[in-house]
Amino acid sequence: MLNIGRVRTRESLARLIGKNFDIDSAATIKFFNDSVYLRKFGVDTNTLLSLIIPKTYTFKWDTPLDSIVNRFKATQDSFWAADNRLQKAANMGFSPLQVCILASIVEEETNKDDEKGNIASVYINRLNRKMALGADPTIKFALRDFP
Numbered sequence: 001m002l003n004i005g006r007v008r009t010r011e012s013l014a015r016l017i018g019k020n021f022d023i024d025s026a027a028t029i030k031f032f033n034d035s036v037y038l039r040k041f042g043v044d045t046n047t048l049l050s051l052i053i054p055k056t057y058t059f060k061w062d063t064p065l066d067s068i069v070n071r072f073k074a075t076q077d078s079f080w081a082a083d084n085r086l087q088k089a090a091n092m093g094f095s096p097l098q099v100c101i102l103a104s105i106v107e108e109e110t111n112k113d114d115e116k117g118n119i120a121s122v123y124i125n126r127l128n129r130k131m132a133l134g135a136d137p138t139i140k141f142a143l144r145d146f147p
Contacts, residue, residue, distance in 0.1 A: 002057045002068075006107065008146050010048055022062045031065060041073045050100040053079050092124070102127075108137035108146075 002020050007013045010032040018025025031037045035044045043051055051072040059068060080086050080096050089099050106120045126133055140146055 002059055003055075004052055004057065005054050007049055007052055008141070009144060010045065013049065013052070017065070017068060020061070021059070021065075021068070023065050023068075028065060041069055047097055049104075050097050051076050093128075104141075105133070105135050105137045108140060109135065 002016070004016070007016065011029055014025045014028040014032055017023055017028050032048055033045055038044050038048055041051060051069070053072075053075045055075070057068075057071060057075070059071070076096075080089075086096065089096055094102070102120065102123060105123065106116050109119050110116060123133055123135065
């Protein structure tokens with residue numbers, strides 16, 4: 001089983017996979033940095049982590065990397081197909097990728113679930129007004145510094 005919570009970088013995902021599977025993390029990061037490889041999953045090096053829906057995935061220890069990433073993609077597709085989420089995002093003027101990015105910013109902003117809706121509303125209002133987000137997590141992501 002592979003429990004995936006917050007994964008902030010391609011390197012940390014590669015380490016997690018290398019630690020749990022018969023797959024070298026260096027080879028994994030090589031694939032995660034290869035836009036041609038990632039294109040078949042509908043992502044690139046900048047959007048790879050949008051495939052990850054935090055949850056526990058069940059795999060055999062010798063599952064190939066392609067199968068792992070395929071499962072991530074299938075889980076993402078199922079997530080967006082459920083509860084009319086694609087339409088809900090579109091009604092708000094967002095793509096699934098934009099929702100994932102906004103959710104990652106909100107998730108990094110607070111650990112308190114009861115605050116996340118209010119924080120998201122603030123950012124959505126700023127986006128709708130074409131304002132800068134002014135979000136500290138965007139700096140943390142840019143600097144790749146997550147203390």
